[in-house]
Amino acid sequence: MTDTLTKDHELVTRQRQVAAVQARRLKTLDSIFELRAFIALGVLIVVFSLLSDSFLTVDNLITMTKHVAINAILALGMLLVILKGGIDLSVGSTVGLSGVIAGELLQGLHLSLFDVVAYPRVWAVVVVCIAVGALVGAVNGILVTRLNVAPFIATLGMLYVARATALLISDGTTYPDLAGSPATHNTGFDWLGQARPLGLPVAVWIMIVLAVVITVLLRSTPFGRWLYATGGNARATELSGVPVKRVKTAVYVVSGACAAMAGLIIASELTSAAPQAGDTFELNAIAAVVIGGAALSGGRGNVRGTLVGAFVIGFLADGLVIVGVSTFWQMLIKGAVIVLAVILDQSQQRFQRRRAAASAVAVAEEEPRRGSADRAPADDTT
Amino acid sequence: MTAGVRGSGPAPEGSVPVLRAAEVTKVYGGTHALRGVSLGIAAGRTTVLFGENGAGKSTLMKILSAVEQPSTGHIELDGEAVSFDSARSAADHGISIIHQELSLCPNLSIQDNLFLGREHTRRGLLDRSRHRDLARQVLGRLDRSLDPATLVSELRLGQQQLVEIARALLQRARVLIMDEPTSALSAPEVDVLFQVISDLKADGVAVVYISHHLEEALSVADDVAVLRDGRMVATSRAADVDLAWIVRKMVGRDQDSLYPHREPALGPVALDVNELCVADPSSPGRLSVDGVSLTVRAGETVGIYGLMGSGRTELLECLAGRLPAASGAVRLQGEPLTGDVRHRMGAGLALVPEDRQRDGLVQSMTVGQNMSLASLTRFARRLLVDRRTENSAVASMITDATVKAAGPDAPIGSLSGGNQQKVVIAKAVMTDPRVLLLDEPSRGVDVGSKADVFALMAHQAERGLAVLFSTSEAEEALRIPDRLLILARGRVVADVRPAEITRDRLMSLADGADTTEEAHHD
Numbered sequence: 020m021t022d023t024l025t026k027d028h029e030l031v032t033r034q035r036q037v038a039a040v041q042a043r044r045l046k047t048l049d050s051i052f053e054l055r056a057f058i059a060l061g062v063l064i065v066v067f068s069l070l071s072d073s074f075l076t077v078d079n080l081i082t083m084t085k086h087v088a089i090n091a092i093l094a095l096g097m098l099l100v101i102l103k104g105g106i107d108l109s110v111g112s113t114v115g116l117s118g119v120i121a122g123e124l125l126q127g128l129h130l131s132l133f134d135v136v137a138y139p140r141v142w143a144v145v146v147v148c149i150a151v152g153a154l155v156g157a158v159n160g161i162l163v164t165r166l167n168v169a170p171f172i173a174t175l176g177m178l179y180v181a182r183a184t185a186l187l188i189s190d191g192t193t194y195p196d197l198a199g200s201p202a203t204h205n206t207g208f209d210w211l212g213q214a215r216p217l218g219l220p221v222a223v224w225i226m227i228v229l230a231v232v233i234t235v236l237l238r239s240t241p242f243g244r245w246l247y248a249t250g251g252n253a254r255a256t257e258l259s260g261v262p263v264k265r266v267k268t269a270v271y272v273v274s275g276a277c278a279a280m281a282g283l284i285i286a287s288e289l290t291s292a293a294p295q296a297g298d299t300f301e302l303n304a305i306a307a308v309v310i311g312g313a314a315l316s317g318g319r320g321n322v323r324g325t326l327v328g329a330f331v332i333g334f335l336a337d338g339l340v341i342v343g344v345s346t347f348w349q350m351l352i353k354g355a356v357i358v359l360a361v362i363l364d365q366s367q368q369r370f371q372r373r374r375a376a377a378s379a380v381a382v383a384e385e386e387p388r389r390g391s392a393d394r395a396p397a398d399d400t401t
Numbered sequence: 402m403t404a405g406v407r408g409s410g411p412a413p414e415g416s417v418p419v420l421r422a423a424e425v426t427k428v429y430g431g432t433h434a435l436r437g438v439s440l441g442i443a444a445g446r447t448t449v450l451f452g453e454n455g456a457g458k459s460t461l462m463k464i465l466s467a468v469e470q471p472s473t474g475h476i477e478l479d480g481e482a483v484s485f486d487s488a489r490s491a492a493d494h495g496i497s498i499i500h501q502e503l504s505l506c507p508n509l510s511i512q513d514n515l516f517l518g519r520e521h522t523r524r525g526l527l528d529r530s531r532h533r534d535l536a537r538q539v540l541g542r543l544d545r546s547l548d549p550a551t552l553v554s555e556l557r558l559g560q561q562q563l564v565e566i567a568r569a570l571l572q573r574a575r576v577l578i579m580d581e582p583t584s585a586l587s588a589p590e591v592d593v594l595f596q597v598i599s600d601l602k603a604d605g606v607a608v609v610y611i612s613h614h615l616e617e618a619l620s621v622a623d624d625v626a627v628l629r630d631g632r633m634v635a636t637s638r639a640a641d642v643d644l645a646w647i648v649r650k651m652v653g654r655d656q657d658s659l660y661p662h663r664e665p666a667l668g669p670v671a672l673d674v675n676e677l678c679v680a681d682p683s684s685p686g687r688l689s690v691d692g693v694s695l696t697v698r699a700g701e702t703v704g705i706y707g708l709m710g711s712g713r714t715e716l717l718e719c720l721a722g723r724l725p726a727a728s729g730a731v732r733l734q735g736e737p738l739t740g741d742v743r744h745r746m747g748a749g750l751a752l753v754p755e756d757r758q759r760d761g762l763v764q765s766m767t768v769g770q771n772m773s774l775a776s777l778t779r780f781a782r783r784l785l786v787d788r789r790t791e792n793s794a795v796a797s798m799i800t801d802a803t804v805k806a807a808g809p810d811a812p813i814g815s816l817s818g819g820n821q822q823k824v825v826i827a828k829a830v831m832t833d834p835r836v837l838l839l840d841e842p843s844r845g846v847d848v849g850s851k852a853d854v855f856a857l858m859a860h861q862a863e864r865g866l867a868v869l870f871s872t873s874e875a876e877e878a879l880r881i882p883d884r885l886l887i888l889a890r891g892r893v894v895a896d897v898r899p900a901e902i903t904r905d906r907l908m909s910l911a912d913g914a915d916t917t918e919e920a921h922h923d
Binding site: 027028030031034035038235239240241244245247248250251252254255256257258259260261262318319 | 437439472475723742743746747759760761762763765766770774778828
């Protein structure tokens with residue numbers, strides 16, 4: 020018996036020493052993992068600037084950032100939906116719908132009742148388009164919260180409905196000229212997509228403002244906390260008296276509004292609006308959120324990660340074009356990067372658990388062991 | 402009763418235990434679930450493991466059955482150190498476990514579940530008739546009324562547990578580990594189980610048994626082992642010990658000192674329930690709660706004691722707004738109480754739900770964030786949460802509720818069950834309610850923390866809250882509340898001061914034996 024005990028003890032001591040070494044190694048690995056999205060972005064920039072002289076120029080960076088901004092605006096809305104534990108597949112279609120409505124309004128609204136053509140001001144056009152995006156989101160939210168349709172299905176349905184609406188309104192054709200005319204007081208729509216206040220495109224400013232607002236929303240408002248809680252455990256959150264249904268609906272509304280904003284920027288940039296615009300944009304937005312470390316099951320994710328995710332996707336896509344990689348290879352590489360990001364995220368989570376466990380085992384060595392009499396059979400029975 | 406009898410732990414003198422845990426330590430995250438635990442399991446005997454929740458019983462069982470691997474230390478089978486990489490390979494060596502949480506697929510039939518992963522085949526196809534015969538055979542030992550073709554989703558919880566047991570029997574285990582096998586079984590089902598256990602013992606199977614019902618567990622025990630805070634504090638032959646000894650070992654002190662009595666200072670009626678009826682959510686048309694009237698005054702603690710199916714859960718869920726009332730009225734401080742959970746909380750009601758994990762906590766958030774979740778708008782200034790007021794409210798609540806945590810920023814999962822429960826109660830208290838409802842507040846809480854939980858509850862009553870809680874433990878029903886309501890078949894069959902009633906009387910009333918309803922037994 021004594022022999023066994025000594026053997027057991029030696030074994031345990033050895034196992035603890037191993038754990039201590041392991042804990043140190045895992046700590047280093049963990050810090051590297053934490054910054055993986057930034058590292059990936061850095062690697063992309065270095066590799067592409069080595070491969071092409073035109074990659075790391077101010078002009079190109081600004082152009083790429085503008086591309087990134089459109090996806091980032093969608094992704095920030097998507098982040099909220101994903102934090103809730105949902106998904107919004109309808110944002111790409113909403114981009115198209117928003118552009119089409121802008122086109123319809125700028126080209127002049129024919130009111131048959133009064134037999135006049137109305138030309139709304141540009142600010143009114145913007146407000147209406149964003150309201151339409153919010154409306155699409157509200158429908159998503161109502162389907163999900165009141166009618167208990169799974170988010171994937173509800174927003175898949177709206178993907179088709181919103182796209183179809185855009186095609187019906189435009190009759191499938193592109194609105195060729197959104198410049199407006201001084202005579203109808205509706206010029207200036209091109210500002211959104213083409214102006215560069217303080218040297219940066221408006222889209223980039225919108226991305227920055229949105230990122231700041233959503234960061235504050237998530238970190239410092241009751242709504243943000245409720246959102247994380249809903250994604251973590253909706254039942255418990257509801258039983259805490261949180262208006263869970265309203266929270267859920269709100270994130271779809273914000274996501275729809277973000278998509279409409281992106282649609283406006285694209286239409287303004289091209290001064291034309293095609294009903295097909297924004298096709299499959301939802302996938303890029305989801306990819307950015309996921310690369311940014313958010314969990315599709317909800318409750319985990321942040322603005323910083325999502326922005327970096329959007330930059331990784333955008334710089335990767337533009338970089339590959341600049342270097343001259345074929346579209347087919349671009350798709351393949353993008354797919355691989357997305358899956359790789361999720362694999363890394365999973366292993367980081369595993370690392371964190373193992374690291375905590377290993378350091379706890381190692382620490383146990385210093386902890387004073389209770390007298391072995393305590394573990395021996397009790398002798399205080401009467 | 403010489404020291405020699407118990408000198409080498411539970412295994413009989415001289416024999417090598419079938420299965421032995423040697424100096425096993427297990428760490429989850431940063432928490433030690435087990436610290437250097439050794440335990441031998443003898444063939445042909447039942448070893449009962451006692452310990453509070455969080456003492457490490459389930460963890461030890463998971464390690465013995467290779468569901469989890471030890472952080473340090475190892476497992477010996479027949480005296481040889483072994484390391485199984487999965488529960489499957491442990492099962493192949495004759496070690497089976499029946500989990501506390503059911504691990505059945507509800508969408509499959511009983512027989513499909515019984516043979517899941519171990520299907521018998523003929524020429525590559527499922528041998529269904531063999532499955533059916535074997536399933537009939539094994540079910541015959543447990544519950545003859547079960548048809549192997551029934552979907553598991555159609556079974557009561559107790560029946561599902563029997564299926565789980567049947568699965569372990571089919572694997573012809575040499576070591577059978579049962580983690581809370583009786584928690585959902587009815588009294589006759591428990592008797593059947595105990596018969597099965599004694600048959601298995603006669604066949605030389607080593608049975609390891611864990612249960613919260615201490616008396617019941619002691620009655621089947623040959624050997625006992627007691628865990629406390631992840632350490633093995635005592636082992637003995639069952640014949641040499643009694644219940645009081647076990648409780649003392651589990652808690653480290655006497656049970657009587659856990660629940661001090663106090664005299665309540667009663668205020669006006671805060672909660673008034675009048676002739677409340679609630680339809681059975683699983684079979685509408687039947688009433689789960691059948692004309693219940695009750696009042697709770699400010700400063701008063703009222704307990705509801707009832708067995709499973711007595712309507713106690715439905716009553717509390719209806720009061721909280723989770724189930725609609727079929728008829729009757731509920732008033733809070735004279736105002737009618739209606740609407741959903743949110744409205745009722747606004748009116749001054751707070752609920753501590755029964756299922757902490759599912760309904761009480763957000764696992765991805767910290768202790769502090771969980772605590773302030775229900776009262777966040779109180780800390781909002783303009784639109785933003787004022788972190789400083791929030792943090793100080795949380796910090797003082799952590800002290801008041803005696804939550805043992807590394808701090809407000811500790812992940813909720815790093816806390817023991819009892820401390821998690823304190824967080825849920827603290828969350829409810831932070832909404833500053835007039836009436837506090839607690840559905841089985843001691844469920845899954847260790848004996849030591851139970852005292853804290855009830856002290857916290859008593860403290861709220863002293864502050865002038867009306868406290869209404871439900872319990873399925875006679876001990877608590879007789880010790881904790883100022884007034885006790887006994888519920889049987891949806892009706893209040895007694896409204897008494899706990900001191901005025903004996904344990905036997907309590908049990909028989911709750912069983913419905915003393916009511917005229919007896920004839921309606923289904």
